[in-house]
Amino acid sequence: MSLNLGHIIEQVGKDKGIDKHVLVDALESAMLKAAEKRFGQNKVIEAHYQEEAGEIELFLFKTVVEDVKDTDTEISIEDAAQLDPEAVLGDSLGVKLDSKEFGRIDAQTAKQIIIQKVREAERNIVFTEYSSKKGEIITGIVQRFEKGDIIVDLGRAEAILPKKEQVRREGYKPGERIRGIVLDVKTEAKGPQVVISRTHPGFLMKLFQMEVPEVYEGIVEIKGAAREPGDRAKIAVVSHNSDVDPVGACVGVKGSRVQAVVQELKGEKIDIVHWADDHAVFVKNTLSPAQISRVIMDDTDHTMEVIVPDDQLSLAIGKRGQNVRLAAKLTGWKIDIRTESDVKSGREGLSPDEVLRKEM
Numbered sequence: 001m002s003l004n005l006g007h008i009i010e011q012v013g014k015d016k017g018i019d020k021h022v023l024v025d026a027l028e029s030a031m032l033k034a035a036e037k038r039f040g041q042n043k044v045i046e047a048h049y050q051e052e053a054g055e056i057e058l059f060l061f062k063t064v065v066e067d068v069k070d071t072d073t074e075i076s077i078e079d080a081a082q083l084d085p086e087a088v089l090g091d092s093l094g095v096k097l098d099s100k101e102f103g104r105i106d107a108q109t110a111k112q113i114i115i116q117k118v119r120e121a122e123r124n125i126v127f128t129e130y131s132s133k134k135g136e137i138i139t140g141i142v143q144r145f146e147k148g149d150i151i152v153d154l155g156r157a158e159a160i161l162p163k164k165e166q167v168r169r170e171g172y173k174p175g176e177r178i179r180g181i182v183l184d185v186k187t188e189a190k191g192p193q194v195v196i197s198r199t200h201p202g203f204l205m206k207l208f209q210m211e212v213p214e215v216y217e218g219i220v221e222i223k224g225a226a227r228e229p230g231d232r233a234k235i236a237v238v239s240h241n242s243d244v245d246p247v248g249a250c251v252g253v254k255g256s257r258v259q260a261v262v263q264e265l266k267g268e269k270i271d272i273v274h275w276a277d278d279h280a281v282f283v284k285n286t287l288s289p290a291q292i293s294r295v296i297m298d299d300t301d302h303t304m305e306v307i308v309p310d311d312q313l314s315l316a317i318g319k320r321g322q323n324v325r326l327a328a329k330l331t332g333w334k335i336d337i338r339t340e341s342d343v344k345s346g347r348e349g350l351s352p353d354e355v356l357r358k359e360m
Helices: 005-016 020-039 077-083 104-131 201-211 246-251 253-264 279-286 310-317 319-331 340-345 352-359
Strands: 044-050 055-065 074-076 092-096 137-146 149-153 158-161 177-188 191-197 220-228 232-239 269-274 294-298 303-308 334-339
Touching: 005 020, 005 104, 020 044, 020 055, 020 104, 055 077, 074 077, 077 092, 104 177, 104 191, 137 158, 137 201, 149 177, 158 177, 177 201, 201 220, 201 232, 201 253, 220 246, 220 319, 232 246, 232 279, 232 319, 246 253, 246 269, 253 269, 269 279, 279 294, 279 303, 279 319, 303 310, 303 340, 310 319, 310 334, 319 334, 334 340
Parallel strands: 055 074, 158 191, 232 269, 303 334
Antiparallel strands: 044 055, 055 092, 137 149, 137 177, 149 158, 177 191, 220 232, 294 303
16 A cells, blocks of 8 residues: 555544544444455454555465365465464464555455445544533534424534423524534434523523523522523522622623623523522522512421412412422422411412412
């Protein structure tokens, strides 16, 4: 092979971002496959890359025996001695094959195997790259639509934004820029497919991390988030520095930071509340801006009965029960709202689901 493969390996490795050893392995496999096709699979052939010469060398191995029964795999001690004077019975003697004997069909076989190996290597690189980005935000361009799913071009890979991970009132056109959080990376026949989401609570949390330096640096921690995508969300924050107000840091000057997140979420309203170790205090905070009279906890059922002034009931519950429903999601407690009048008269309060059913 007069062509120096070293330059090709170096160039392809640089252009495709593929490790040199992967390309060498691909070339060795390709040449070995072509040699087996040319000389027969019953022969013991090995392929080795000779770096200095920049070529793949092929060796046909035969076992040195006294009485040859299979000329494809055995060589007599007399013939072996002519090739290697030190050869003894039982040795495996390698004879270099002339690669010029390969025809056009062999070259085509080698080419196809190399292409296949390079594609596999590229897919593995992409899979590894995006697998390490799970939970991170990535940006792509809307490419096309398939059965309600949005296919996003990431450059080296393709992402899918499933219908269930899309915000209901958002709309996109081909060519538009779109962002989402990486949920999963799947191996498909045509290559790795990245699954992204715009409805996941983690997307909201990561957006704040990008917009708020204190969150990125760990001074302010987002303890949790709850969303009804496209409508309203709540996040709970805490500061690890007594001089930093976590809510103020997330809101920003004149609301600049929270508005940047709202803009990305196409107008989704966001409540930022103080997280607290005390569960009752935390629930009170999440039901803000409603004023809470008192909270009765039931640890056994993981339920909280929240008592509010009569004029605060609609505020605590929110439109279609949204405020109390998000508070329940964020805190992990089942919340029942009762007014002072309910308590005095002995009436039962309403849970978020009951409020929703009543309004429907």
